[in-house]
Amino acid sequence: MQISLRNKLLVFAIAIAVVPLLVAGRSMVRIVQDELKSSANGDLAATAEQIVTEINDRAERTWLAPLLLIRNALDDQRLGVPEKIALLTLGINDLPEFAALQITVEGAPVPVVVTNGLFAKRLSDSGIDPLKVLRLPEQAIRAAVDSGEFHVGDVSHVAATDDWLATIVLPLRSRFAGAPAVLSVRIDLDRTRRFLENHPFAKTGFITVVDREGRRVFDPRRDDLGGVAMAAEALDLLRTGNRTIAAGPYVRPDGQAMLGAYAFPRPFDWVVMVEKRQEDAYLAVDRMIGSLFHWVLAGVAVAVAGSILLAFRISRPIIEIDRVAGEVARGNFQVRVQDVHSRDEIGDLAQRINAMVVGLNERFHLQKFVSGGTMLAIRNSDGGIKLGGERQRVAMLFSDIRGYTAFAERVDPETVVEMLNFYFQHQAEIVQRHHGDVDKYVGDQLLAVFQGDEMVANAVRAALDIQEEIASLSARHPDWKLSVGIGLHAGEVVMGAMGSLDRMDYTVLGDNVNLAARLCSHAKPGNILLSETVQQAIRDCAEFETVRLPPVTLKGKRDPVPVFEVSRRATAGLATRPP
Structure with a gap:
């Protein structure tokens, strides 16, 4: 689900207003809760101690002291x-x-x-x-x-x-x-029971007396409180003789959250528990939270009003910039940011976006005039392209349109350009499909370069597809009377930037490039000539079939050069025909 910029700004503005209130309020509530909890635990412990003291005094002064006097008399x-x-x-x-x-x-x-x-x-x-x-x-x-x-x-x-x-x-x-x-x-x-029932604490809390077996004292039903967490803890202390006053939170079996304390009267094996619901102990916190809630609502109202104004003032130019960016992403380089005149960072951004679109438009069109290898070299260069090159092993495909001279003589120049673009477009698509890169167009010739582990096989596949495509195109345009001759060679070349600092050409140079070009010039219309290097590289490929041709004498070569012709193998399972 996409959220609009204005809604995001609205949420952001509300968050700025509300979050600090919530954070501060939560901190205050936590502090107050801790203080009230500590105070409540102290009050509960003091109440439990006061009740136990009263029971101890009554037992020792009202019961035991007179009884000792009677015994002494007896x-x-x-x-x-x-x-x-x-x-x-x-x-x-x-x-x-x-x-x-x-x-x-x-x-x-x-x-x-x-x-x-x-x-x-x-x-x-x-x-x-x-x-x-x-x-x-x-x-x-x-x-x-x-x-x-x-x-x-x-x-x-x-x-x-x-x-x-x-x-x-x-x-x-x-x-x-x-x-x-x-x-x-x-x-x-009875007097002790009435003292517990009428104790001031009993108006807001609970006073419970539990005997050693966990049963409630002064309760005709004699309920068993052994399952109550605080009672179980106190009974363990009672049985071990550790009569320590303690206080803390716990949860009753019915899920009621409580604060409680317990103490032990000396004369009896009793636990005196004083309890209070946490919601009653934290009543002041609840009131504080209610007050905080009203302040948060007021903050939200102010934030909403301010954020709506802010969202429209800020989001409109940003939405316009986003629209232009979307158009550019779809390839429309004629679009421009309109009606953004604010003198701030957003206005500066709009101007830079327009300048960027102009630059992208220029780069988009310039990219069509350079090879993919040139673009890759530019991307991989840290400080820009420098003159010079490095040795690399590549496979090269030269194609030349046969009948081009006669065609150019009998038709107007516009038709010649149309034909060249038509043929080159189809060849370039095939080269790219087989992971090659068109290095340059020279007249009616095309030079494609292939790299990687499968470069030779890819170059051969591309050459076969080009011949099939050209044959199909020639059948559709029989009046053009055109065909293509292709030469393939693989070897080390120098790949890099050649020319001057102001005008460079990123290409491949070397004797192996010349050999590929010479093979292309000797190829007959519709044929593909391979060098011995290419033939050796694909001789184990079941999809190709090669035929040795008589060696040819190439310009710049003293000895005749072995050449081969390639075609698709009719049956994929047959071994490659020996040269």
Whole structure:
């Protein structure tokens, strides 16, 4: 698909106006995105750390500290069992987040359990036996004691009341009723859940707590988040004991692009994740892009208006110059650039184009007066053609029109010129078809030069075709009574520029040229005479058949010269007839 110059100028002008805006805008957007991303990651990490700090403080101050006081009191040997049970009752009334306190005595059939009345009532109202929910089995107590000084157990969910309970277990240092005992507490996490739900960050983002198994805490469905990239990364750290706060981008399984951070509360094997959609975090960038879009539209409008004016002012003379160039390419050297008067580079170009067309016209016509070899020498010369030549091996074809003198005497000169041009045109076309070059026309003679590996065979083929063509032309013009004699020879010649510095002739000279000319002069009408050199070169060619003729005495040669006549072989498969 071709695009006009005016459209190109229009696109170019728009690009000049729009591209800088887009490049600058893209750079600004990237910078702002990076800053906002860094800021958002920092905010997320700070939020995750703040939430974890709150959970740690609550666990250590609100739960563990009172529990340690109770344990210390229970370890006091001055208190009897009734006083210690009374202490549990008083403690649980003053600690609303404690759902139940329990003392498990080794060897005792059942543990001592003191429940929070309000919490127990809520369970009873839902048709649940509070002790079945709040009492810890001995196996769980034993496993917790084996894990260390104190243990925060896994979180459990009471589906009927949608309550979440955590467990803390502390071994008593003294004996209870003469036997080892363990103090445990069931903690209501409702206040912690409400803290997470009502956190300011939850209005614009998401706060998610995940347990060690990858299940969501405070979610009745207990969704498995192990497939979420950030959760999987945090769980790996949790399992290896590396509780490092981290933040970064990731993509949810549903394709939602997110920014998130995570941290680990000390008391629990939890991951606290805070997340935000990237589109919300980059809201300022979206607004900037919208503003930039309006500026780009304004720039495009100005660019279009200016480019239309510019395109017409610049493209009109260029289109005119292009029209002239197209005409010249088609061989019309009479065309000229019209109506371009601008005083700038385009005006200068128009004048130079006109001058160039004049020069091309002159060169085109001059080219007809020189040979192809001359043109090739000019193209290959670095500093111009210089007088002198060099030795080269070539094949030469001389043709001479028989009956020319008698023809010229009986017709007017215009007819003679017409006949010569007619014959030379056909011969020149045949020479070119066989990769030869017409070196010169001398009267009614033509000299053609062949070069290359197949030069001798090409010269012979050209000679045979010329004789066939001349025979056909003579049949069409029987009144002319003309035929052609041809001489062929191959050998070293001097090829180069001969003459003066002001007037040169690029041609071939040497004794081998003279020999080819003498052979031509001895050739009978319609015949082709070959030198022995040519015959030796083509004797293995199945397409040619040669016949030895009596030697001839040529001008400038002391001894008779062997000559041969050539014709096409009637049967291509036969061997060449011996000389």
